[in-house]
Amino acid sequence: VTKIGVLTSGGDAPGMNAAVRAVVRTGIYYGLEVYGIMRGYTGMVENDIIPMHSRSVANIIQRGGTILKTARCKEFLQKEGRQKAYNNLKDLGIDGLVIIGGDGSFRGADVFSREFDIPCIGIPGTIDKDIAGTDFTIGFDTAVNTAVESIDKIRDTADAHDRLFIIEVMGRDAGYIALHSGIATGAEHILIPERKTDMEELISSLQEKERRKKLVNMVVVAEGDEFGGGDQVAALVKERLPNVDTRLCILGHIQRGGSPTCLDRLIASRMGYSAVECLLEGRHNVMVGILNNRMQYTLLEKAVKSKQKISDEWMKIVKILAS
Numbered sequence: 001v002t003k004i005g006v007l008t009s010g011g012d013a014p015g016m017n018a019a020v021r022a023v024v025r026t027g028i029y030y031g032l033e034v035y036g037i038m039r040g041y042t043g044m045v046e047n048d049i050i051p052m053h054s055r056s057v058a059n060i061i062q063r064g065g066t067i068l069k070t071a072r073c074k075e076f077l078q079k080e081g082r083q084k085a086y087n088n089l090k091d092l093g094i095d096g097l098v099i100i101g102g103d104g105s106f107r108g109a110d111v112f113s114r115e116f117d118i119p120c121i122g123i124p125g126t127i128d129k130d131i132a133g134t135d136f137t138i139g140f141d142t143a144v145n146t147a148v149e150s151i152d153k154i155r156d157t158a159d160a161h162d163r164l165f166i167i168e169v170m171g172r173d174a175g176y177i178a179l180h181s182g183i184a185t186g187a188e189h190i191l192i193p194e195r196k197t198d199m200e201e202l203i204s205s206l207q208e209k210e211r212r213k214k215l216v217n218m219v220v221v222a223e224g225d226e227f228g229g230g231d232q233v234a235a236l237v238k239e240r241l242p243n244v245d246t247r248l249c250i251l252g253h254i255q256r257g258g259s260p261t262c263l264d265r266l267i268a269s270r271m272g273y274s275a276v277e278c279l280l281e282g283r284h285n286v287m288v289g290i291l292n293n294r295m296q297y298t299l300l301e302k303a304v305k306s307k308q309k310i311s312d313e314w315m316k317i318v319k320i321l322a323s
């Protein structure tokens with residue numbers, strides 16, 4: 001490879017900038033020309049591609065969001081759109097791609113690299129941590145720390161008023177943000193898509209805590225849980241426990257923003273560097289991940305299909321510690 005393109009695609013995640021910076025600077029270090037592709041696959045289709053220099057990525061390691069912008073691109077789902085994208089890359093002489101995004105973006109990269117002769121390397125950038133082949137995804141640590149800070153604040157006010165709080169966190173169909181932030185804030189119950197929740201048990205446990213005059217009760221709900229998120233859970237609880245002062249708080253998009261944590265900056269830097277090395281070594285269609293503190297290369301198709309598992313032990317710990 002001599003010219004590479006880098007893009008951020010799909011849902012944004014704090015730390016993506018740190019990854020872009022690492023790709024650009026590692027590429028330049030190895031004598032490659034590096035291009036930034038704007039707004040994910042949209043920039044590829046619409047030829048919105050700009051040359052990147054060392055200075056283009058100055059002062060961004062600490063910034064949330066992504067300077068390359070991100071988007072969801074309908075045209076890229078069609079062969080014609082991908083053909084257009086390929087033609088644009090060919091015209092510029094781009095012969096390698098680094099895609100920072102989630103499973104949807106990897107699916108797109110996988111399809112694209114099978115159709116055309118451009119090696120694609122994926123970097124997992126998603127707050128949801130729903131990608132196999134890596135212990136970390138860029139943005140998760142920041143998102144979960146934002147959730148923890150917010151839930152701590154809710155605990156203060158819940159304590160002052162003796163209220164039950166239902167708190168919805170993000171994660172799409174994965175429960176990691178809920179599980180981690182729930183445990184770290186001492187939530188009584190954590191509802192995640194990976195586990196069935198016995199609503200009767202939940203209600204009677206809340207009733208019992210009410211009887212014991214337990215002061216703070218917090219239920220952390222993943223947006224993708226089986227009941228349909230915080231709204232639904234709050235409605236169910238209010239219906240069953242009309243005498244309990246129940247409040248709902250949906251944390252929402254604040255979880256996507258903010259300055260990335262040290263961990264997210266570290267893994268973004270390491271993965272960005274490693275993605276360029278992959279291209280230089282002639283690897284293609286893999287995602288770079290970190291497993292047991294070592295770089296791990298997983299075929300893009302495998303990174304998208306499987307999900308990480310949540311251990312039963314964590315669920316047991318939640319139960320024991322919330323009593």
Ligand code: ADP
Nearest residue numbers: 010011072073076077101102103104105107108
């Ligand atoms: P994320 O990467 O955060 O999971 P999306 O699921 O929205 O985000 O995917 C990002 C983009 O990847 C989509 O807008 C689309 O352009 C592209 N993409 C996703 N799936 C495919 C597919 N099967 N074929 C081609 N492109 C795809």
